[in-house]
Amino acid sequence: MLNADVARRRDEAISRGVGMTTQIYADRALNAEVWDVEGNRYIDFAAGIAVVNTGHRHPRVMAAVQAQLERFTHTCHQVMPYEPYIRLAERLNEKVPGDFAKKTIFVTTGAEACENAVKIARIATGRNAVIAFGGGFHGRTFMGMSLTGKVEPYKKGFGQMMPDVYHVPFPMALHGVTTEDAMAAVEKLFKADLDPARVAAVIFEPVQGEGGFYPAPTELIRAIRALCDRHGMVMIADEVQTGFARTGHLFAMQAHGLAADLVTMAKGLAGGLPLAAVTGRADLMDAANPGGLGGTYAGNPLGIAAAHAVLDVIEEEDLCARANELGSRLRQRLEAIRAQAPEIAEVRGPGFMVAAEFADPASGAPDAGFAARVRAEAQKRGLILLTCGVYGNVIRFLAPITIPDAHFAEAMDILEDSVAAARAA
Ligand SMILES: Cc1ncc(COP(=O)(O)O)c(C=O)c1O
CATH class of the missing domain: 3.90.1150.10 (Aspartate Aminotransferase, domain 1)
Incomplete structure (x- = not known):
C-alpha cells in the first residue's frame, strides 16, 4: 500500500x-x-x-485495556455503572489541585469537557456570560469554537457563535502583551459591555496549546483567581493539553500554587483512548440535575481502564x-x-x-x-x-x-x- x-x-x-x-x-x-x-x-x-x-502502546496501558476487553466494552455508565469509573473519579478528585471537596464527571472529548464545564458553571451560578482568551483553543463543538479565540479556520463560515462569550488578550511576552493588558481588557469589558454580575465563568489554558505554547504568567492566574473570587465567577482551567505530566507536573496549575474551581482534562488522560473529564468543587459539580450531564459513551470502560494505567505509569516511571x-x-x-x-x-x-x-x-x-x-x-x-x-x-x-x-x-x-x-x- x-x-x-x-x-x-x-x-x-x-x-x-x-x-x-x-x-x-x-x-x-x-x-x-x-x-x-x-x-x-x-x-x-x-x-x-x-x-x-x-508512549504508543505502553505495555501497562495495553494490558489494562486488554483485561477490560475480556470483561465488557460498554454498558453505558448511566444504565449499568461500573466501579473503575468511580475509582478513577476518586483518584482525580485527590490529584487535581485544590484543598476542597471535589467531584468528577467523565465525557469523551476535550471539547465536551469544556462544554460541560460551562454548563456546570452556568447552572451553579445562574449566570450566562463567559470570558475566554484570544488565541485560546477549546474545541470544535458550538460552545468549544465560541470559546476558542481564533477565527480561521475554527469559526469562519460556521454562522453565529454562542452569545455571551467575550475574549480578552492573552499575555504573550514576545509580542508585548502583558498580564496588565489582559486584566485592563477585562475591566474595559466591564465598563463597556458586560456586567460582571452576569459572568458565570472565566476559562483559560495554563499554557496556551494551539495558540502557540504561551505559558500563563503566575500573575495572570492570580489575577483571574482574584477576579473570580471578587465577582462570584467560576474559574475554569482547561488542562486538556497541559495535563498528565506534560509540563513537569501532573497538572500545569501545580506550578502556580493556585487552584481553579473546575478543571477540564482529556488527551493524555487515557493514553490514546477517547476519555475526558471535568473535576471540580463538589458544590458546583452537584448543581446539575440528574440526567443533565453525561453521554452514551461518557466514561467508556476501555478509556477508564487505560486512564488507571496511565496514572500508574506516570507515578511509577x-x-x-x-x-x-x-x-x-x-x-x-x-x-x-x-x-x-x-x-x-x-x-x-x-x-x-x-x-x-x-x-x-x-x-x-x-x-x-x-x-x-x-x-x-x-x-x-x-x-x-x-x-x-x-x-x-x-x-x-x-x-x-x-x-x-x-x-x-x-x-x-x-x-x-x-x-x-x-x-x-
Ligand atoms: C486546551 C484544549 N482544550 C480543548 C481541546 C479540544 O479537545 P478535543 O479535540 O478532544 O475535542 C483541545 C484540543 O486540542 C485543547 O488543546
Whole structure:
C-alpha cells in the first residue's frame, strides 16, 4: 500500500474540512516511533497532539485495556455503572489541585469537557456570560469554537457563535502583551459591555496549546483567581493539553500554587483512548440535575481502564521528572541551534511542553513559512513535528515523555539539520 494511493482515496471519501498535517498513513507504532503503510519509520514528536504522553502502546496501558476487553466494552455508565469509573473519579478528585471537596464527571472529548464545564458553571451560578482568551483553543463543538479565540479556520463560515462569550488578550511576552493588558481588557469589558454580575465563568489554558505554547504568567492566574473570587465567577482551567505530566507536573496549575474551581482534562488522560473529564468543587459539580450531564459513551470502560494505567505509569516511571529533564535538554539544544539560526525568535514552555517561535530576523515579523519549512524538512528526515500559534509560526515539540534517550538524541540531530535546511531553502 502506498501513502499516495490512500491519499487519493482520502480526497474522494473524506470531507476536506478535516484538515491533515501529513499524508503519512500510520500502520503501527511503539513508544515514540511510528511506521507508515509503506514501512517508513518516523520519530513521533506529535504524540497524537499531546495524547500518548506515556508512549504508543505502553505495555501497562495495553494490558489494562486488554483485561477490560475480556470483561465488557460498554454498558453505558448511566444504565449499568461500573466501579473503575468511580475509582478513577476518586483518584482525580485527590490529584487535581485544590484543598476542597471535589467531584468528577467523565465525557469523551476535550471539547465536551469544556462544554460541560460551562454548563456546570452556568447552572451553579445562574449566570450566562463567559470570558475566554484570544488565541485560546477549546474545541470544535458550538460552545468549544465560541470559546476558542481564533477565527480561521475554527469559526469562519460556521454562522453565529454562542452569545455571551467575550475574549480578552492573552499575555504573550514576545509580542508585548502583558498580564496588565489582559486584566485592563477585562475591566474595559466591564465598563463597556458586560456586567460582571452576569459572568458565570472565566476559562483559560495554563499554557496556551494551539495558540502557540504561551505559558500563563503566575500573575495572570492570580489575577483571574482574584477576579473570580471578587465577582462570584467560576474559574475554569482547561488542562486538556497541559495535563498528565506534560509540563513537569501532573497538572500545569501545580506550578502556580493556585487552584481553579473546575478543571477540564482529556488527551493524555487515557493514553490514546477517547476519555475526558471535568473535576471540580463538589458544590458546583452537584448543581446539575440528574440526567443533565453525561453521554452514551461518557466514561467508556476501555478509556477508564487505560486512564488507571496511565496514572500508574506516570507515578511509577516518574514521568513528571522525566518531562523536566527532557524539556531542559530540548530547550538547551534549541538555544544552541538558535545561536546559528536567528530566525528562532524565542524558545519557551514548561517541562516537556516546549516550542520554538520563528520570526524574520530583520523585521521581527512572524514567519509561518519558516516554521512550515522546518516541519517539512524534518518530515523528510523521519521526524514528525507540529506547528501551532495564532500566527502559525511556532513549532511545538510533543514527544511521548517515555521516549528513549537514543530516539530523543536522533530527533535532536534531525531537528538541527532541518533548521539548517530551512535556512538554505
Ligand atoms: C486546551 C484544549 N482544550 C480543548 C481541546 C479540544 O479537545 P478535543 O479535540 O478532544 O475535542 C483541545 C484540543 O486540542 C485543547 O488543546
